[in-house]
Every structure is written in C-alpha cells, then in structure tokens.
C-alpha cells in the first residue's frame with residue numbers, strides 16, 4: 292500500500308529548532324509622547340535558523356508593537372527599500388540572516404545615516420534621489436532615429452555590467468563619511484549610476500555627466516575609504532567605479 296503524507300506519523304516530521312533573539316531598535320516618533328527625542332526599544336521574539344532580520348522586524352510589528360515603522364517591499368534583495376544599520380553596518384534587512392549577526396546578544400537596528408529620519412527606521416530618501424536624478428540616469432542620444440536596434444558587442448556590454456546591478460538602496464551613500472559630514476556630496480550611488488551610462492557605448496551624454504560630477508560636490512570629494520564597496524549588498528565594486536569616473540574625467544577616455 293502506498294503511504295500518503297496524511298498517513299505519515301507525526302513523530303517523523305522533524306521539528307525546526309527555534310531560538311529567542313532580542314532586537315534593540317532605535318525609535319523616533321515626533322507624534323508620540325517622546326516628541327523629538329530618539330529612544331531605544333527592545334523586543335524579544337522567537338526565530339528559526341533561516342529567519343532574517345526582516346522576519347524578526349515583521350514579528351515585532353505584527354505581534355508586539357504595530358507602531359514600529361520600517362520600509363520593505365520585495366523581501367528578496369531586489370527593491371532596495373530596507374537598507375538599515377544592523378550592528379553598526381549598513382545591510383538589507385531581508386538579506387541578513389539572524390544567525391549571521393550573533394543572535395546571542397541584542398541586535399542593534401538603526402536607520403541609515405546622513406538622511407533625515409522620518410519615523411523609526413524610515414528616512415527621507417529625497418536628497419538621495421535628487422542626486423541620482425542630477426546625473427541623468429537615462430540613455431542620451433543625438434541625431435536621427437536609428438533604423439534598428441542600437442547594437443553593442445559583448446565586450447562593450449561587459450564594460451559597465453557591474454554598475455547595472457544597482458538597486459538604489461542607498462547603503463553605499465549612507466555609509467560614506469563625506470556624505471555624513473556634508474549632505475551636498477553627490478555620493479557613491481549617484482556616481483555608480485553615472486558610470487553605468489558614461490561607459491555605455493550607445494550613450495552620448497558622457498561629457499555632460501562628467502561636467503556635472505566635476506562639481507565641488509562631485510567625484511573629487513571621494514576619499515576612497517571603501518565603506519561604500521563594503522556596504523553594497525549587490526557586491527558592486529563601488530570605489531572602483533568612482534575611480535574609473537575620476538580617470539575618465541582626466542583622460543576623457545570612456
């Protein structure tokens with residue numbers, strides 16, 4: 292006789308081990324009794340080995356305190372909306388396993404730095420996107436309409452492959468000490484996205500973008516601290532891209 296799932300004895304189903312984890316969350320809620328003062332809240336939840344920081348935040352919000360506020364959308368490292376500081380390092384909450392950030396101690400969760408906090412872990416991303424818009428993140432072409440596709444060789448495509456992976460999470464820009472001290476700096480993410488088009492053989496707007504980034508708040512503010520490369524959840528070589536843009540500015544070779 293063939294066994295069905297319903298007939299399997301309950302004892303044969305392995306129990307998924309669980310553990311308790313505490314998250315210490317930086318809160319900011321001007322409309323609450325705390326006013327303009329930021330404060331810390333601790334929450335302890337039950338988690339499993341495959342749970343991520345985002346899962347723990349969901350548990351907190353759904354089971355402990357519905358007012359805890361954070362952004363997330365895809366939950367799979369694609370939309371870039373849940374960048375936050377976790378144990379002092381910028382990461383995506385949906386790509387950070389609890390077991391990888393020492394769940395034996397309270398896990399410190401804070402908003403990313405350098406952008407105004409709106410509530411709890413949610414920051415105002417507008418200054419970040421304003422810099423992104425300034426570098427013209429779209430294909431610029433002149434002349435007549437092409438009669439067919441704009442062809443490109445595999446080698447030409449490879450030239451900017453790394454910087455196409457950006458998901459605009461701001462983990463790089465908000466880990467940059469220059470950006471913290473001077474919110475005017477374009478920041479790594481804007482330069483990465485300029486790189487994506489400057490080195491695209493089909494694009495004709497490189498000179499304009501280089502001129503924009505030659506500003507006193509442009510690429511020359513970069514101090515090559517590598518924080519941005521370490522923070523990038525997509526593994527983009529951010530510092531290398533910035534160096535290539537600097538070199539293109541001098542050599543005009545792209």
Ligand code: SF4
Nearest residue numbers: 457458460461463523
């Ligand atoms: S370069 Fe990396 S860290 Fe910076 S915005 Fe893009 S994906 Fe995020």
Ligand code: FES
Nearest residue numbers: 366368370371385
């Ligand atoms: S929720 Fe989309 S990247 Fe994490």
